Amino acid sequence: MTAVAEAKIKKRVLPSPVTGQEMVLVGVIAVLWAALAVSTPAFLTAGSIQPLLVATAPVALIGVGMTIVIITGGIDVSVGGAIMVCSVLTAKALVEAEVGLAVAVLLSVAAGALLGLVNGVLIAYGRVHAIIITFGTANLFMFLGLRIFGSGTVNGIPGTLAFFGRGPDGRTLGVPHAFLITVLITAAAWWWLRHTAGGRHFFAIGGDAQAARLAGVRVQRRVLLAYVLTGLLVGLASCFVIAQGTSTLDQSVGAGKELAVIAAVVIGGTSIMGGRGSVLGTLLGALLVQSVASGVTQLGWRSQLSDLFVGIFIIVAVGADLLRARARRNR
Template identity: 25%
Template sequence: MTAMPIVLTGRLRQGEVGAWPVVGGLVAITIVFSTLNDRFLSPENLTNLALQMAATGTIALGVIMVLLLGEIDLSAGSVSGLCATVMTIAHVKQGWNALLAILLALAAGAAIGLLHGLMLTKLRMPSFVVTLAGLMGWLGLLLYLLRQGGTINLPFNGFISGLSDTWLPGRLSWALVLALAGAYAAISVLARRARLAAGLPVAPAWQAPVLSGGLAVVLGAAVAVMSADRGVPLLLVLFGALVVLLDLMLRHTTFGRHLYAVGGNAEAARRAGINVTRIRILAFVLASTLAAAGGVLAASRLSAVNQGSGGSDILLMAIATAVIGGTSLFGGRGRAYAALLGVLVIQSITNGMFLLSVDSSVRFMVTAAVLALAVAIDSLARRGAAR
């Protein structure tokens, strides 16, 4: 019974606070807003909250890739808007098939990321300058492409718009819950056996079934609530799938391990034989591709693109989402799940204040305070790890 506190205390002493501050913040946000407005936890509002998470969360996943290197990407918002515009023009104006238009948008995002990565590694330009130039340049290209009409509407009943208006059947939703919980338990057991075989320290045997059971309860509660409204939205499933895939990639592939190594200490990684230039370029390619995917999801939700696509506070919210979720600004530490946790915090604050009719100025100040607190916790964690 005392194993869990001992494990947590040891991790905290090493500077590994994990997701506990974010989870605690989510609980506090839920209690406050549900007390002030009984509609906050209603099935309809929580379903809308799930829809709002997908686009920003997907862009934040890309931001996490460059933050793990200790770099920054200020162009993510502009890239998302530009690639969504390219997709919409190809589909609506040029008559491309919807899937081909989406692939074109993702390819455009990858090409932009490749350009950013080459400018960073070959020209030795700071990522701040590279992506700041990208923010302005890609926004200018977006405005140029939309100069005649300003807005292009997607077919209302088309495939792209249907992504945000598709809901999973109840049985399929429950099957996904069981599959995810079972897969998590299986992966945990296999990973534990592999570590034992390699003579590495392992977590207690009870941890895997307890965590998988907790995951099943949380996911089951979410499905039950959303099923009381329209059901589980496909957008949320797509975002969740991206989170799981990227987390597996970061933790169980050579690229993921090298990404953490370069972010932790680039010179040490180079001396260990890691191709630092290749890792940095791939990270920026992945970041811009995910920004493009976020733009596609945002266009699907609005059924249109316009001169404001990818603008407003999307970039700032994506960066805040990654940092609040637990990704270190100093590189080398973070998980893909940071996007899910961070976007839950950001969107819950936004949604709760909207229900209370709070002015947007207050929302920005509250979000800024939460972001500052997250960075402070990260700084304290690094100081603890150094000691």
């Protein structure tokens, strides 16, 4: 086969590098930012955009893992509980053992990976739907987290993780580290999912697990990997969460984050039915949600309006996905 023919086939097989949903999201975010810039002059200043990007990072980062999980046709509703376990463990290590930045990150990531492994093993080999398993583990993780909290808060957390924080230590040349790391990981995941066989197996599993198995994809291993990856990213995101929080960590940490992450994934255009999706869209979805929340506050509107907007975005995004699916079937 000639190189030209090979390239032609590749072109036919690969979807376009940027999906329609992502183009729409870029447009919506651009319009929103422009509108906010006009109505509140401070919106487009560094002092406003930098914290916004920092606040986007944890949700977007976990969203990378969640996107892969949802592409395989699964879901992980235990990430909120997992954030609680990772962050309380890490915060305690920071306070009581006075560990350094690298150790803290390693500890958090290892804890997250372990929790992800529990989910992955149960889902891949237990043959029970992911929502049931992760709903169960969500409660287990919460129990574990509360036990580690031990009826108190973790006080006096030192500034060890300020590298990921909102303050001046959290930026290089004006770019917040937490957001930069998130963008890099998103880019790597995008390339991996699109251009390697291993990455594309996730789509095959989500499209038709049986067909994927017959085609030689090791379905269970791939599924296991998706949950472990999500766990790893939860671990890293928990470090971001601690860095962005105050010097006290209380048990509300992580609460409701699973829904925020799933919202970002769905708004980003990933099909909740599996088989299709993109991590780039998830990053944009998370950015849009945080921009709306900041915008509502800066405009002086009622806080609950941001919930309303996020709800509308989700419904519109899912509606668009269903329409696209219908169009494909009729083709």
